[in-house]
Amino acid sequence: MKKEEKHIDLKAIDNPDFLKDLSYRDLDVLSSDITNYLVDVTSKTGGHLSSNLGVVDATLALCRSFDFKKDKIIFDVGHQSYTYKLLTGRDLTKLRQKDGISGFQKVNESPYDHFECGHSSTSISVALGMATARDLKGDDYSVISFIGDSSIVNGLAFEGLNTCQDNKHKIIIVLNDNEMSISRPVGGISHLLRRFQFSKLYAKSKNLFIRISSKGKVGIKIYNFFYKLKNAIKRRFLTMTIFDNLGFSVVGPIDGHDIKGMEKAFAKAKRNSKSTIVIIKTIKGKGYKYCEEDKEGKWHGVAPFDKETGQPLKKPGVSWSEYFSSLIDKKMMNDKDVVTITPATGYGSELLYLEKAYPTRVIDVGIAEEHALTYAGGLSISGIHPIICIYSTFLQRAYDELSHDIARMKLDATILVDRAGLVGNDGETHQGIYDEAFLYSIPNVTISMPSNTLDANYLFDQSFEKHGPFVVRFPREEIKQNELIYPFKYGRAIKLKEGKKLAVVSLGPIIHEVLDRVEKEGLDITIYNSLFIKPIDLEMVKELLNYDKVIIYDVYGTKEGLAIHLIEALNNLSYKGVIKTLCVPDKFIKQATIKEQREDLHISLDDLFMEINK
Numbered sequence: 001m002k003k004e005e006k007h008i009d010l011k012a013i014d015n016p017d018f019l020k021d022l023s024y025r026d027l028d029v030l031s032s033d034i035t036n037y038l039v040d041v042t043s044k045t046g047g048h049l050s051s052n053l054g055v056v057d058a059t060l061a062l063c064r065s066f067d068f069k070k071d072k073i074i075f076d077v078g079h080q081s082y083t084y085k086l087l088t089g090r091d092l093t094k095l096r097q098k099d100g101i102s103g104f105q106k107v108n109e110s111p112y113d114h115f116e117c118g119h120s121s122t123s124i125s126v127a128l129g130m131a132t133a134r135d136l137k138g139d140d141y142s143v144i145s146f147i148g149d150s151s152i153v154n155g156l157a158f159e160g161l162n163t164c165q166d167n168k169h170k171i172i173i174v175l176n177d178n179e180m181s182i183s184r185p186v187g188g189i190s191h192l193l194r195r196f197q198f199s200k201l202y203a204k205s206k207n208l209f210i211r212i213s214s215k216g217k218v219g220i221k222i223y224n225f226f227y228k229l230k231n232a233i234k235r236r237f238l239t240m241t242i243f244d245n246l247g248f249s250v251v252g253p254i255d256g257h258d259i260k261g262m263e264k265a266f267a268k269a270k271r272n273s274k275s276t277i278v279i280i281k282t283i284k285g286k287g288y289k290y291c292e293e294d295k296e297g298k299w300h301g302v303a304p305f306d307k308e309t310g311q312p313l314k315k316p317g318v319s320w321s322e323y324f325s326s327l328i329d330k331k332m333m334n335d336k337d338v339v340t341i342t343p344a345t346g347y348g349s350e351l352l353y354l355e356k357a358y359p360t361r362v363i364d365v366g367i368a369e370e371h372a373l374t375y376a377g378g379l380s381i382s383g384i385h386p387i388i389c390i391y392s393t394f395l396q397r398a399y400d401e402l403s404h405d406i407a408r409m410k411l412d413a414t415i416l417v418d419r420a421g422l423v424g425n426d427g428e429t430h431q432g433i434y435d436e437a438f439l440y441s442i443p444n445v446t447i448s449m450p451s452n453t454l455d456a457n458y459l460f461d462q463s464f465e466k467h468g469p470f471v472v473r474f475p476r477e478e479i480k481q482n483e484l485i486y487p488f489k490y491g492r493a494i495k496l497k498e499g500k501k502l503a504v505v506s507l508g509p510i511i512h513e514v515l516d517r518v519e520k521e522g523l524d525i526t527i528y529n530s531l532f533i534k535p536i537d538l539e540m541v542k543e544l545l546n547y548d549k550v551i552i553y554d555v556y557g558t559k560e561g562l563a564i565h566l567i568e569a570l571n572n573l574s575y576k577g578v579i580k581t582l583c584v585p586d587k588f589i590k591q592a593t594i595k596e597q598r599e600d601l602h603i604s605l606d607d608l609f610m611e612i613n614k
Contacts, residue, residue, distance in 0.1 A: 035287035050285035061262035076123035076147035078104035088112035096425035098592035118429020124160030131169035256282030297347035320474035373401035392432025420473035421556035427591035436561025
């Protein structure tokens, strides 16, 4: 008679200790239940789906092999930790919602979360820091970096790997390969040596030999001789990888959906005396057909969707990303000296069809933001105009390259900063609110933000007019179609409405909501669209001297961006009136909807009109 399947009440889990009492059959049932649960939750809340479905089994194996009350794990990027959160007692029904569970690891959310990541390739450096602290304090626990094959190619990850080479503080790196980019070592002798390298006898003998030979000058010479001999034998008979050459022991590749096999691999890594890389091969999106069939990244991060059809619950309009992609298409069609660069955000920036249309001129450099900007500098100085499509939160990682390798030489480049402003549910690590301020500190950079399609066309065209690095910021929302006709001039603001006594200076798509409400309420005030954040329009500043009150309204950046520089310009001209600012405060903004965030930060339209009507 067929044995009845054992199902765990997922909402009753408070820690992962129960996993060690389950059979492998029970674990398969639990894995399937977790997969279905994650699909159900994200269909309502949105979130990172494919990456989480791919590591359900690996997370179960990790939680059975380690004790994360004392052992420490850092999920690189952190967006694939949903199963881990569930197994450590967290209810995901309010995932990524206000006052709910974060989509990333959060140290103040659970004692099981040991660090916070939101950008890629940080986990190896963090793990090494934790291991160094552990050894300096004389503590005893394992430190694990869980990193994907896309993240490990980033320069920061390689810096961490390189430091590990000469570092005696052991870490374990679990490398999740879901693109078949790492081949299995082949050959009978290679396989035999790998097995011997991780045997208990070898580990005990090695530790004993090190203790004996480390005493005295003769012992050290003997140790060095046999150490070189061992490495010579390895180089002759063992298929070497970059990780071997960096001083790591390597286990795998292992099937990332074989829990028993992964447990054996993790046991070897724990037993080994030096830093070890365990390579697991997983299927991204495993268990949900739409994710498994996705080859473009559509299901990496999702908005709420219908589980049965896979269709989004809300049909989106034309996004700013999509509109700028169409402008890029027209430009590249007519100008062969234009190249578009993206650091692994081709899907989000709507560039996939351009990659097919211009395969040699639309270049995805992978998760390598620093490289993307310096690469663009090399193109620009050689007569090719680069268009860099990058999210605001990721541009932070390339500040030095933009400053040193592009702006310093005033090289021409179009920098399209996607996801500018508050982004909502991804929370602190992804808000696009800081680039105004840090870009302002770099000489030779033009910073702009359109409010509608007319603005977008003008600014995009201007970015090719020899102004040096030219930044165009835009939010993650549907684009406003052209509603107004007005003349443009580089560096000049647009006066949308003439009034008396009070002037509002704003920018971006929200300015049309401001204008509509002002006209609806019949208010006699002036409204400026500060199309350019840098340079500040000094002609506008002179006109502002005639008003009793100036309100600077910027929901797309912190007060250290447009606001503080406009205030400085007014003060330099001895402005005598009242200045009020409604901008994003200089802080890390927690997850919620954009509407909720603006309300909590007191920068909503209602807050603006309360200030106007005072």
